[in-house]
Amino acid sequence: MSSVDDLSKLPDNFSGIEKGESLLSKFNIPITHFEFDHVEKCTDGRELERIVQVLRSGEEGWYPDLLKCAEERLRIVKPRSKYLREACPVLEKRDLTKDDLDEIAKDLGKFLIVADKTNRELEQRKLKSVDHDIEVRKCIKEFSEKQPLNEKRIASTDYKSWDKYDPDTEILKMDLEEERKKQEVLANEETHKNRKTKKCVRFNKFATEAEAIFFSEREREKGNECFKVGGYEEALEFYTRSIGSKATVENLNNRAVTYLKLKRYREAVDDCDKVLTFEKGNIKAHTRKAEALDKLGKYKEALDNAEFVIYKEPNNKYVQELTDRIRNKCFKELKKTRMKIIEID
Known part of the structure; x- marks a missing residue:
C-alpha cells in the first residue's frame, strides 16, 4: 500500500497529537527537572516557563512550594515573562469611593471642555481656509517682472527715419544701459553677501x-x-x-x-x-x-x-x-x- 493510501485511511479528526496528552509529554521535560535543586540553578527562562505551566495545571499533582520556587526563579531569570503577570479584574463603578468618582468626573469634564473647544476652533479654521482658498492663492508674491516692449524697428523702406538715425548715439545708449545693468548686479551681490543666512525656525502667532x-x-x-x-x-x-x-x-x-x-x-x-x-x-x-x-x-x-x-x-x-x-x-x-x-x- 502506498503512503497516499495510508493517509486516506486516517480519520478526519486526526491531529497528530494524542487526545488528552499531558503538558509534561508535550514539552518533553524530564521528570528529574521537577526538583528544587534543578529549579534553583536553572538559567533557561523558556524551560522555567514550561515547568511553571505544568505545575499550575495540576496534571502531575499539586506542589505549591515547588511552584513558588519556580515562579521566584523565573522572576529572576526572565522578569518580563508573561507567566508572571497577574490578572486584575476591571474596576467597576461600585468598587470606587465617592472621592474617586468625583475626581474622575471632574477630569472627564475638563477633558470634554478642552476637546469641544479644540474641535470648534479646528472647524472654524477649516471653514476659513475653504472660503478664502482663492484669495490665499492670489497672495503669492509674483517675482516675474514684465519685460519692456522693444521699440518698433525702423522699416527698411522708411528713408526719412534712417536719415534721422545716429549710429554713435545709439551705441552710446547701449553702452550706458549695459553699464547700468552691471552696477545693479554688483549691488545685488553685495547685498546678498552682507545678509546673514542663518537657518532657524520661527513660530508666528497661531490662528487657534x-x-x-x-x-x-x-x-x-x-x-x-x-x-x-x-x-x-x-x-x-x-x-x-x-x-x-x-x-x-x-x-x-x-x-x-x-x-x-x-x-x-x-x-x-x-x-x-x-x-x-x-x-x-x-x-x-x-x-x-x-x-x-x-x-x-x-x-x-x-x-x-x-x-x-x-x-x-x-x-x-x-x-x-x-x-x-x-x-x-x-x-x-x-x-x-x-x-x-x-x-x-
Whole structure:
C-alpha cells in the first residue's frame, strides 16, 4: 500500500497529537527537572516557563512550594515573562469611593471642555481656509517682472527715419544701459553677501489655541527623544521652541532639567520659578530648583525647597538623600561662621 493510501485511511479528526496528552509529554521535560535543586540553578527562562505551566495545571499533582520556587526563579531569570503577570479584574463603578468618582468626573469634564473647544476652533479654521482658498492663492508674491516692449524697428523702406538715425548715439545708449545693468548686479551681490543666512525656525502667532498646543507638544516630544540619548543641546533647542509656541508646566520642567544637565543652574532656577507661577506646589519644579540652588551654593533656599517636597512626599528617597546632603552643607557653613564678642564697659 502506498503512503497516499495510508493517509486516506486516517480519520478526519486526526491531529497528530494524542487526545488528552499531558503538558509534561508535550514539552518533553524530564521528570528529574521537577526538583528544587534543578529549579534553583536553572538559567533557561523558556524551560522555567514550561515547568511553571505544568505545575499550575495540576496534571502531575499539586506542589505549591515547588511552584513558588519556580515562579521566584523565573522572576529572576526572565522578569518580563508573561507567566508572571497577574490578572486584575476591571474596576467597576461600585468598587470606587465617592472621592474617586468625583475626581474622575471632574477630569472627564475638563477633558470634554478642552476637546469641544479644540474641535470648534479646528472647524472654524477649516471653514476659513475653504472660503478664502482663492484669495490665499492670489497672495503669492509674483517675482516675474514684465519685460519692456522693444521699440518698433525702423522699416527698411522708411528713408526719412534712417536719415534721422545716429549710429554713435545709439551705441552710446547701449553702452550706458549695459553699464547700468552691471552696477545693479554688483549691488545685488553685495547685498546678498552682507545678509546673514542663518537657518532657524520661527513660530508666528497661531490662528487657534489648538494649533499652538499641537506644535508645542510636537517640539517637546522631539526634545524628549534627544534627551533620552544624551543630546542635551539639541533637546534644549526643541524645548525652547516648544515654550515659544506655548509655555506649559511640562516643557518648562523639561527645559529646567536640561539646564541642570548642561550645568546652567541659573537658567534652571528661572524655569522652575516660571513653573511655580503656573502650579505653586509642583514637586518636580521644587526638586530641580533645590538641586540648582545647591549647585549655586544657596543652601538655605535649596533646603526650603527640598523640605517642601519631603513634606508632600515623605517616602521620596531621592529627595531625602538630597535634603541630607544640603542640610550637612548648611551645618558646615554655620561652623565656619564665628561669632564676634564685643565687651561693653
